[in-house]
Amino acid sequence: MAIFLQQLINGIAQGGMYALIALGYTMVYGIVELINFAHGDVFTLGSFLCIAILALLGVSASGQIIAGWQGALIALLVVVLAALLCGVIGVLIERFAYRRLRNAPRLAPLITAIGVSFLLQGVMRNWKGPSEISFPQFLPNPTFAFGGVHIDLRELLVVIVSILMMVALQFFIYNTKLGKAMRASAQDRDAASLMGINVNTTIAWTFFIGSALAGVAGFISGMYFGTTMFTNGYQAGLKAFTAAVLGGIGNIAGAMLGGFLIGIVEAMTAQYISDQWTNVVVFSILVLILVLRPSGLLGEQLPEKV
Amino acid sequence: MHRRYIIALTLALIAAGCSQQSSQTSSSTSTSASSAATSAAATSGTTSNAAGGTVIKIGVDLPVSGADASIGVPTQYGAQLAVKQANEKHLVPGFTFEADVLDDAVNGVHDPAQGAKNIQSFGADPAVLGVVGPFNSNVARAEIPLSNSLQLALISPSNTNPTLTKGPDAVAMRKDHPDQIAYFRVCTTDDIQGPAGAAYEYTKLHVKNAYVVDDNETYGKGVADQWEGAFKKLGGTSLGHDHITKGQQDFHALLTRIANTHPDIVFFGGNSSTGGGLIRKQMPDAGLGSVIYAGADGISDNQFLQDAGSTADNVYVTVASVNAAKLPAAAQFLKDYQAEYNQPVGPYSANAYTAAMVMIRAIGEAVKANGGKAPTREQVLAQLRMTKDFPSVIGTFSFDANGDTTNRIISIYEAVKGKWVFVTQQNFAGSP
Numbered sequence: 001m002a003i004f005l006q007q008l009i010n011g012i013a014q015g016g017m018y019a020l021i022a023l024g025y026t027m028v029y030g031i032v033e034l035i036n037f038a039h040g041d042v043f044t045l046g047s048f049l050c051i052a053i054l055a056l057l058g059v060s061a062s063g064q065i066i067a068g069w070q071g072a073l074i075a076l077l078v079v080v081l082a083a084l085l086c087g088v089i090g091v092l093i094e095r096f097a098y099r100r101l102r103n104a105p106r107l108a109p110l111i112t113a114i115g116v117s118f119l120l121q122g123v124m125r126n127w128k129g130p131s132e133i134s135f136p137q138f139l140p141n142p143t144f145a146f147g148g149v150h151i152d153l154r155e156l157l158v159v160i161v162s163i164l165m166m167v168a169l170q171f172f173i174y175n176t177k178l179g180k181a182m183r184a185s186a187q188d189r190d191a192a193s194l195m196g197i198n199v200n201t202t203i204a205w206t207f208f209i210g211s212a213l214a215g216v217a218g219f220i221s222g223m224y225f226g227t228t229m230f231t232n233g234y235q236a237g238l239k240a241f242t243a244a245v246l247g248g249i250g251n252i253a254g255a256m257l258g259g260f261l262i263g264i265v266e267a268m269t270a271q272y273i274s275d276q277w278t279n280v281v282v283f284s285i286l287v288l289i290l291v292l293r294p295s296g297l298l299g300e301q302l303p304e305k306v
Numbered sequence: 307m308h309r310r311y312i313i314a315l316t317l318a319l320i321a322a323g324c325s326q327q328s329s330q331t332s333s334s335t336s337t338s339a340s341s342a343a344t345s346a347a348a349t350s351g352t353t354s355n356a357a358g359g360t361v362i363k364i365g366v367d368l369p370v371s372g373a374d375a376s377i378g379v380p381t382q383y384g385a386q387l388a389v390k391q392a393n394e395k396h397l398v399p400g401f402t403f404e405a406d407v408l409d410d411a412v413n414g415v416h417d418p419a420q421g422a423k424n425i426q427s428f429g430a431d432p433a434v435l436g437v438v439g440p441f442n443s444n445v446a447r448a449e450i451p452l453s454n455s456l457q458l459a460l461i462s463p464s465n466t467n468p469t470l471t472k473g474p475d476a477v478a479m480r481k482d483h484p485d486q487i488a489y490f491r492v493c494t495t496d497d498i499q500g501p502a503g504a505a506y507e508y509t510k511l512h513v514k515n516a517y518v519v520d521d522n523e524t525y526g527k528g529v530a531d532q533w534e535g536a537f538k539k540l541g542g543t544s545l546g547h548d549h550i551t552k553g554q555q556d557f558h559a560l561l562t563r564i565a566n567t568h569p570d571i572v573f574f575g576g577n578s579s580t581g582g583g584l585i586r587k588q589m590p591d592a593g594l595g596s597v598i599y600a601g602a603d604g605i606s607d608n609q610f611l612q613d614a615g616s617t618a619d620n621v622y623v624t625v626a627s628v629n630a631a632k633l634p635a636a637a638q639f640l641k642d643y644q645a646e647y648n649q650p651v652g653p654y655s656a657n658a659y660t661a662a663m664v665m666i667r668a669i670g671e672a673v674k675a676n677g678g679k680a681p682t683r684e685q686v687l688a689q690l691r692m693t694k695d696f697p698s699v700i701g702t703f704s705f706d707a708n709g710d711t712t713n714r715i716i717s718i719y720e721a722v723k724g725k726w727v728f729v730t731q732q733n734f735a736g737s738p
Binding site: 003006007010011013014061063125129130131132134150152154155225226227229230231232234235236266267268269270271274275276278279 | 371372373374375411413414415522548549550551553554555556558559560562563566579583584587588591593609612613615616
């Protein structure tokens, strides 16, 4: 039982990261029906930016621990800066790569998204080199044990931050004016603009928020694993996209559910079947669910087309 | 106007998409260009006396970028030093050697398809009479059939998978010229390396319960199986054997499963570029921080130390080669290497130096047999197959009928405070 709970914790921690990235996919898809393949790379870029910001603050990967409020302050500063920068990059990507193609055939923005993904990977590859790079794990990492199950601060951090972000996002979408504008634009772009909603600004905000969440995911993934690599976004992006589809693309609660589910399925497969079968099991479940429930677990939320 | 803008943008993005590809090739060519420059600089000092004899190229195919660079680059330096010294000492009068260096890593990880491409481009250059490389066994799998069909000598400094030279797989790989082997290696194989490591860890570190993990590659799975078999034969218990997948980042679930079996050693078969350091880094998270971690030559590099960081302690590895510092014959080589590159040798620098030297000797013999004229690739191969009692910086050796070295030495290293420290070495010359 203890081992099951332990794997559940592992799964939730990994799933939280998938969920955070999946939110970006699902928000963008919900509003412009574009699978933003560059999103996974924005996530990795988030990790890279965190490393750069930490270096500016004088924190290197030497294993130094900054305890107390100083550590918390640095973490907060880094995560906020990385989220803002990633958000801005997301907006720039939308402005220069996708906006003009919004009414083009769907294949065009899709190919463009793949192009942007390569572009970001190329930039990161030339920036830090094509190998694993260390992420400074500067926060102390006490372990809390109860009943044979142990959870350390990093895992706790991953879970708390991802849940906090999702709750905030849910609140934002349903209780603010901008959130309302997003939902309106997702439902019917033309009608929304007739109602006086600036659709371009709304879409830009969607990209900003999605990318900022990816930046946060980049920080917690770096803290959790202690390393990152320029190609990580590809795998993580693929899994997160799967999570979004699993939960019902365009559906924010669905993305979270899908993310946690995939993380947990991965951990359980590694425990009870074999580590090398995790991808097979994850994607088999995806196929099954799409066959039985084509609109995902919680249903798609897409603009209605006449 | 609008449409034109879209087209321009799409083209720009496609160009950007391609830039990743081109940056790879350009980076690999830039390494080859810079190393060609060093070798050119090396030769230019001697051409005045050599009066610019005919140029013979020796191809060097190793992974020299990304996670493999920390072990690949010092290996490449070994080969380049041999070429430089051959020119300075006029080992083959009337001829000047040149190292033609290519990178077989793609996105920072050794890549069999890239290796095969490199052999093809060496094959297309008539000046290339032999190749030093590759580093990784799965790359060798892709290259051996090509080198066999081109009859272009290929000498690996570090491939340790036994099936490359022995058994049905090896025969299948040289089907174009079954009797004319073109692939040789100067290090010993995993059927010796795996058991040697297992014996050390079982008897000297007193570990009894092991969990084995490998990266599912030719080399990684091979050495892990050999290690596990030997460990069990000694009386140890294998609690489980798992394989990880390429590009995997999260090992927490796997490590939790491992921790639940309470091993006192975790063995990893694979490379630093395929997850060796990341697993060690995440072990403390699953409560495995104080468990011994062992591996083979694939993780005996600086990239491992960097990835594992503060967890790079209590780690033991084997290297399928002699520690050059222990051999009097290597003293001059170590001094020259330090002087040339201003850094200590890597685990396979001396092997690459030896591989290049044995190639140069074979070319020299072939020139002699050919009446002072440039030999063909077949003539060089014929000389290589006859290599007997070649005195080298890693000891005197011959090539057996399979192209394997008769020099069977395994050295063992331990990671102590972010450095690899030599522990011991053993000679298995008598073993089958």
